[in-house]
Amino acid sequence: xxxxxxxxxxxxxxxxxxxxxxxxxxxxxxxxxxxxxxxxxxxxxxxxxxxxxxxxxxxxxxxxxxxxxxxxxxxxxxxxxxxxxxxxxxxxxxxxxxxxxxxxxxxxxxxxxxxxxxxxxxxxxxxxxxxxxxxxxxxxxxxxxxxxxxxxxxxxxxxxxxxxxxxxxxxxxxxxxxxxxxxxxxxxxxxxxxxxxxxxxxxxxxxxxxxxxxxxxxxxxxxxxxxxxxxxxxxxxxxxxxxxxxxxxxxxxxxxxxxxxxxxxxxxxxxxxxxxxxxxxxxxxxxxxxxxxxxxxxxxxxxxxxxxxxxxxxxxxxxxxxxxxxxxxxxxxxxxxxxxxxxxxxxxxxxxxxxxxxxxxxxxxxxxxxxxxxxxxxxxxxxxxxxxxxxxxxxxxxxx
Numbered sequence: 001x002x003x004x005x006x007x008x009x010x011x012x013x014x015x016x017x018x019x020x021x022x023x024x025x026x027x028x029x030x031x032x033x034x035x036x037x038x039x040x041x042x043x044x045x046x047x048x049x050x051x052x053x054x055x056x057x058x059x060x061x062x063x064x065x066x067x068x069x070x071x072x073x074x075x076x077x078x079x080x081x082x083x084x085x086x087x088x089x090x091x092x093x094x095x096x097x098x099x100x101x102x103x104x105x106x107x108x109x110x111x112x113x114x115x116x117x118x119x120x121x122x123x124x125x126x127x128x129x130x131x132x133x134x135x136x137x138x139x140x141x142x143x144x145x146x147x148x149x150x151x152x153x154x155x156x157x158x159x160x161x162x163x164x165x166x167x168x169x170x171x172x173x174x175x176x177x178x179x180x181x182x183x184x185x186x187x188x189x190x191x192x193x194x195x196x197x198x199x200x201x202x203x204x205x206x207x208x209x210x211x212x213x214x215x216x217x218x219x220x221x222x223x224x225x226x227x228x229x230x231x232x233x234x235x236x237x238x239x240x241x242x243x244x245x246x247x248x249x250x251x252x253x254x255x256x257x258x259x260x261x262x263x264x265x266x267x268x269x270x271x272x273x274x275x276x277x278x279x280x281x282x283x284x285x286x287x288x289x290x291x292x293x294x295x296x297x298x299x300x301x302x303x304x305x306x307x308x309x310x311x312x313x314x315x316x317x318x319x320x321x322x323x324x325x326x327x328x329x330x331x332x333x334x335x336x337x338x339x340x341x342x343x344x345x346x347x348x349x350x351x352x353x354x355x356x357x358x359x360x361x362x363x364x365x366x367x368x369x370x371x372x373x374x375x376x377x378x379x380x381x382x383x384x385x386x387x388x389x390x391x392x393x394x395x396x397x398x399x400x
Contacts, residue, residue: 004129005036006102008320009050010058011043013082013108013115014138015295016075017151018304019312023107023135024076025069026316028058034324037103046080046106047115051088053095070313073301081111084118092119093126103131103323107316109138109149113331114355120329131323134331134351135316139298141191144357145349146333150315153308153384155298156195159184159239161388164199166291167206167237168392178235179226179280179288182207183273185297186241190214190361192297195381196239197373201392206237213243214361215370217252222276223283225371230286244272252276305385311344318346342383 010027012020024042031037042056043049056077058066069076084092095101106116116134123130136143139155163182170180184193190212197210208229211217217225229236244252253275277288315332322330330348337343365377 004102004131005038006100007039007041008037008103008105009041009043009055009099009101010077010105011046011049011107012075012077012079012137013046013106013112014079015109015298016073016079017137017139017298018073018154018301019150019308020107020137021069021072021074021076022309022312023137023150023316025066026313026318027105027107027135027320028061028066028069030317030320031103032059034320036324037320038100041099041101042077045078046082046108046112047084048080048082049078050095051091053098055099070309071301071304073299082115083111084115089122092122093128096123096128096130102129103133103320105133105135105316105319105323107135107137109136109140109143110354110356110358112137113143113351116331117329117351117355120351124328131327132329132351133319133323133327133348134354135319136331136333137312139192140186140189142189142358142360143331144354144359145331147336147344148334148384150308150312150334151298152191153305153311154303155185155192156198156381157305157308157385157388158293158297158300158303159192159195160198160385161303162291162293162297163196163207163237163239164201164205164388164392167199170206170235170237170289171233174234177287177289178230179238179277179286180206180236180291181238181240181273181276181288182291182293183240183242185294186213187243188213188358188360190241190243190366193239193241194361194365194373194377195385198378198381198385199388201388204233207239208233208236209371210239210373211244211252211371212241212361212366213245214363215366216245216247216250217370218246219252219279221369221371222252223280225369226280226286227284230284238276240273240276242272253279307342307384307386314346318348322348
C-alpha cells in the first residue's frame with residue numbers, strides 16, 4: 001500500500017528497564033530518516049499523555065541527547081500503567097486526528113501489547129489509517145512469539161551478579177548467618193529467577209536452590225531442600241521468585257502478600273521471602289537474611305548487557321521500518337538464528353496473538369525436583385548476559 005504521510009507518536013509503558021530508552025532512541029533516529037514522517041511526538045507518560053494531548057517535541061532534542069538515550073536507564077518519556085477503556089475511545093481518536101498521528105509505537109510488555117492492539121482496532125473501525133507497531137520490553141521475559149524480550153538480559157545479568165557476590169558474603173558468614181534468600185521479580189513467570197543460576201561458576205557456588213512460579217514447591221520439600229544443602233556446606237543461598245507457589249494458584253505464604261492490584265487487575269506480589277524466612281527459622285533454627293533488590297533489578301545501567309542495549313535499539317528502528325513499509329499492526333520479535341554463534345534476526349508478530357498471553361519458563365528448563373535450572377536453560381540464557389567479570393578465586397583450605 002502507499003505510504004501514509006503524517007506524524008509519529010512514541011510512548012513508554014510499564015516498568016522501566018535499562019534498555020527501554022535504547023529502543024526509544026532507535027524509534028526516533030529511524031523516524032528522522034523518513035520523509036513520510038513529519039513531527040515526532042513523545043507521549044508524556046504513555047497512553048495517558050495521548051489522552052491528555054500532552055506530548056514532548058522530540059525533533060527539538062539535540063542529536064547528543066537522542067544518542068545518549070542508548071545508555072540512560074529509566075523511561076525518558078515517563079511511563080504509566082493505564083488500561084484503556086471504551087470511554088477513552090472518542091478522546092483518543094480526537095487527539096490522533098488533531099495531531100495527524102499516522103504512526104504509533106508503544107514500547108512495553110504484555111499490557112502494552114494489549115493497549116496497542118486496542119488502539120489499532122479503534123482506528124481501523126473508525127476508518128482512520130494508523131500504523132501501530134509495538135516495541136517489546138519486559139524484564140519478565142514473558143512476551144509471546146519472541147525468543148526473549150529487551151530488558152530481560154540486563155536484569156538477568158544484574159541478578160546473576162548480585163547472587164554471585166552475596167553468595168560469597170553468605171559463604172564467609174557460614175554457620176553464624178547461614179541462609180540467604182534473594183527475592184527476585186516475576187509475578188507468574190520464572191525467567192528472571194532462573195537467571196540467578198548463571199552466577200554459579202563452579203560446583204558449590206551460589207545459588208544452591210532456585211524456586212520459580214511454574215514449579216510449585218511444598219513447605220515440606222522446601223524445608224528438606226534447605227536442610228540438605230546446609231548439612232553439605234554450612235550455608236545456603238536461595239533464589240526465590242516473588243511469585244513462588246506451594247500449589248498451583250496458591251502463593252507461598254499467601255497471607256504475607258500485599259492485597260492490592262494494579263491498573264490491569266494483576267495481584268501485586270511480595271512477602272514470600274518473609275514467609276520462608278520465618279518458616280526456616282522455626283523449623284530448622286537457622287538464622288536467615290533477606291535481600292529484596294526489587295526495582296534495582298531493572299534499573300542499574302552498570303549491569304547492562306551489551307547485547308541487550310544493541311537489540312533494544314534494533315527493535316526500535318525496525319518498528320518504524322515496518323510501519324513505513326505499510327504494515328498496519330504488529331510487534332517486533334527476536335528470532336534466534338541456528339548455529340554455535342549467538343545472533344538474533346528480527347521478525348514481526350500480530351499484536352492480537354501477543355496481547356494478554358504469557359510465555360512461561362518451559363518445563364525442560366528446570367530439573368526434575370523443580371529446584372534448579374537445567375543445562376538447557378543455561379544454553380538459552382548465557383549468551384544473553386555475557387561473561388561475568390572479574391573472575392573470582394577461592395583459597396584452598398590448607399589448615400596447619
